Amino acid sequence: MRVIICENYDEMSKEGAKIVASQITLKPDSILGLATGSTPIGLYKNLIELNKNKEIDFSCVKSFNLDEYYPISRENDQSYFYFMNDNLFNHVNIDKNNTHVPNGETKNAEEECKNYDKMIDKAGGIDLQILGIGQNGHIAFNEPDKNLITGTHVTSLTQNTIEANSRFFNDISEVPTKALTMGIGSIMKAKKIIILINGENKHAALKELLNENITTDIPATLLKVHPDVVLICDKAAYYGK
Ligand code: PGA
Numbered sequence: 297m298r299v300i301i302c303e304n305y306d307e308m309s310k311e312g313a314k315i316v317a318s319q320i321t322l323k324p325d326s327i328l329g330l331a332t333g334s335t336p337i338g339l340y341k342n343l344i345e346l347n348k349n350k351e352i353d354f355s356c357v358k359s360f361n362l363d364e365y366y367p368i369s370r371e372n373d374q375s376y377f378y379f380m381n382d383n384l385f386n387h388v389n390i391d392k393n394n395t396h397v398p399n400g401e402t403k404n405a406e407e408e409c410k411n412y413d414k415m416i417d418k419a420g421g422i423d424l425q426i427l428g429i430g431q432n433g434h435i436a437f438n439e440p441d442k443n444l445i446t447g448t449h450v451t452s453l454t455q456n457t458i459e460a461n462s463r464f465f466n467d468i469s470e471v472p473t474k475a476l477t478m479g480i481g482s483i484m485k486a487k488k489i490i491i492l493i494n495g496e497n498k499h500a501a502l503k504e505l506l507n508e509n510i511t512t513d514i515p516a517t518l519l520k521v522h523p524d525v526v527l528i529c530d531k532a533a534y535y536g537k
Contacts, residue, residue: 297506297519297520297522297525297526297527298525298526299527299529300526300527300528300529301529301530301531301534302528302529302530302531303530303531304531304532305338305494305495305530306338307530308338308492308494308528308529308530309336309337309338309339309342309492310338311528312336312338312339312342312490312528313339315424315490315526315528316339316343316426316490317343317346317351317352319423319424319488320352320353320354321352323423324353324355324356324357325356325357325358326357326358326423327357327358327359327360327416327419327421327422327423327424328357328358328359328360328422328423328424328425328426329360329361329362329422329424329425329426329427329478329483329486330359330361330362330380330384330426331362331426331427331428331436332361332362332363332376332379332380332383333428335428335492335493336426336428336492337383339426339492340383340384343384343388344384344387344388347387347388347389353389354388354389354390355389355390355391357394358394358395358396358419359380359390359394359395359396360396360415360416360422360478361376361380361395361396361397361398362427362436362437362477362478362483363376363398363436363437363476363477363478364376364377364397364398364399364400364475364476365400365472366398366400366402366450366472366474366475367400367401367472368400368401369400369401370399370400370401374464374465374470376397377397377399377400380395380397396412396415398412398448398477398478399476400472400476402476405450405476406450409447409448409449409450410447410448412448412476412478413448413482416482421485421486422485422486422487423487423488424486424487424488424489424490425483425486425488425489425490426490426492427483427489427491427492427519428491428492428493429491429493429498429501429502429505429516430456430457430460430501431456431460431497431498431500431501432454432456432457432501433501433504433505433513433514433515433516433517434454434457434515434516435480435483435491435515435516435518436477436478436483437451437453437457437475437477438451438477438479438483438515439451439452439453439454439457439515440454440513440514440515441512441513442512443512444479444480444515444518445479445480445481446479446480446481446482447478447479447481447482448476448477448478448479448482449476449477449479450474450475450476451474451475451476451477452473452474453472453473453474453475458471458473480515480518484518484521486522487524488524488525488526489519489522489524489525489526490525490526490527490528491516491519491525491526491527491528492528492529493505493527493528493529493530493533494529494532495530495533496532496533496536496537498529498533499533499535499536500536501514501516502527502529502534503536504516504517505517505519505527506527
């Protein structure tokens with residue numbers, strides 16, 4: 297795992313965007329794996345700027361998001377469907393038909409998960425996966441557990457994740473307790489992965505990722521066996537101050 301330590305959040309976002317931009321330049325029909333949360337917002341802002349300046353072209357890009365709350369309406373401004381349109385898709389020349397977020401409105405979650413994996417496979421697999429990390433070491437909504445699941449599945453959020461995500465909701469009782477998430481296998485199949493980590497509150501998770509052996513109690517440690525991972529972090533996350 298290559299580690300890039302940046303001065304601050306803005307620099308981290310720029311570094312991440314540079315890698316995404318190179319990916320799209322080298323392979324205009326790239327399949328991107330996208331993440332939500334506060335971490336990648338700066339990276340998406342940089343991509344929007346690069347697209348405006350005609351330095352990158354999204355017209356042939358396809359995307360698959362990592363996860364979505366379940367159940368949730370796509371009109372809910374806390375849904376990841378809404379987030380992606382708001383923070384990226386509405387502002388770049390991507391064909392919305394080529395963007396995919398697990399459907400939190402589905403009546404048949406199992407079928408939705410199976411189809412999601414099939415769609416990723418049919419598209420040719422993810423070329424570049426963007427990841428964040430939870431304070432508890434989760435990647436996507438693969439929460440610490442004795443067992444981790446390979447493919448896209450329905451999962452229950454841990455109390456820690458519900459509390460961390462409650463900052464986006466009016467009240468903690470509004471945070472959905474379940475989600476549809478890509479599994480560890482789907483993430484590990486990506487050809488290249490970048491994981492962005494910023495802020496002092498992620499210091500412990502970052503140190504665990506770097507220093508602990510592989511364990512399902514810290515799902516991000518599984519990334520250690522992937523051949524092409526770049527960790528991009530800011531000083532606050534790396535040094536904890
Ligand atoms: P955050 O979430 O970017 O909002 O910190 C990351 C995560 O939980 O994976």
